[in-house]
Amino acid sequence: MSMKCLYMGVWRPNDGGEPVELVHQRELSSFNRFTRGSIQEFLNLFVATAAKKTPPGKRVAIEEDKIPDYLIHTYNNSRGLCGVVVTNKEYPDFVVTGVLKKLCDEFSTKHAASAIASASANSLPYPELRDYITQYQNPQEADKILKIQHELDTTKQVLHQTMESMLERGEKMDQLVAKSNDLSASSKMFYTQAKKQNSCCSVM
Template identity: 40%
Template sequence: MVKIFALNVLYKGPNSAVWLKTAYDLTSFNFFQRSSIQEFMAFVSKTIVERTQTAARQSVKEGEYMCHVYVREDNLAGVLISDHDYPHRVSHTLITKVLDDFAARIPPSSWSTGSEESIVFPQLNAYLAKYQNPREADAMTKIQEELDETKIILHNTIEAVLQRGEKLDDLVAKSEGLSMQSKAFYKTARKTNSCCSMV
């Protein structure tokens, strides 16, 4: 069964990415692991947005997950994390639709200074729920021509996205956005190559 786990909206600032809105569906994971998995998905989303060029799309394959990212010319960015079975084209079309809707409802002046608490965009959870079935997006995909003009870069691992000399283990160790529990969970998952192999 195809699955979307995360749908996030960020703003790519000059020094780091700013969180604007997030939606997660982690019901398929063990209850006690969900908070750690969500922290890692957030960490990976932010890291990939910061390392994606403006006006570019990427799809990063890592373990059993796909992380799709699009940073628009105005630096509004979307990230969709799914399993491998969710169609890439539908993922990128959905990100484009979410960002267009977000930009129409939330003024650009609040993107660089916004916070997840201050921005009201309940539509993100609705998109996450509605498009769990990629067939729902068929009509949307047919009318979306922008993707035909945009090359999507596919990477086999997140390490391919990182800057030269950067290591994911080092970024995780230095991250202030991850709890000690999540860092320990990451190390265990790395060793067993289990549910969080994407991070």
């Protein structure tokens, strides 16, 4: 499988409340047009949940079984920003770590802390992000641009988790999907059918 980057974004965490997506870019052309809408809606839900649940100072890679070939990578910089990148599992961790740090550092340089703290969703410009999601489809190109050195002193420890393990005790992905206002009825039906198919396969 070729390496892919589906999503890049910068979020403002909200102390356990709902985070705010400040800017994002998606690249979903690898999905067919019949499933692309549902994939986008689920991606929005999973990314928001990941940004909400990533602790300050942590770099996390999250698995979600509805997008089994991909990882949701997050980095909460402890200074009011959380970078999020979604790639397939073959994408090198150390490159993603460099990209996440670059997004948070550049965004905080472009915008004052007061502007970030009061901004509404997707209201702060970051035009470079459009180029980045194209360039970083190739991790070798990303490595060259970032001049990443794969050394212990520049690579943060990555905590690998599943989406279910990030949720609060008693909170389930099924409930999150059912309550979400960002998912259309067809996407919720898609989720239910996929869950039933997976259940049947596991029984067999």
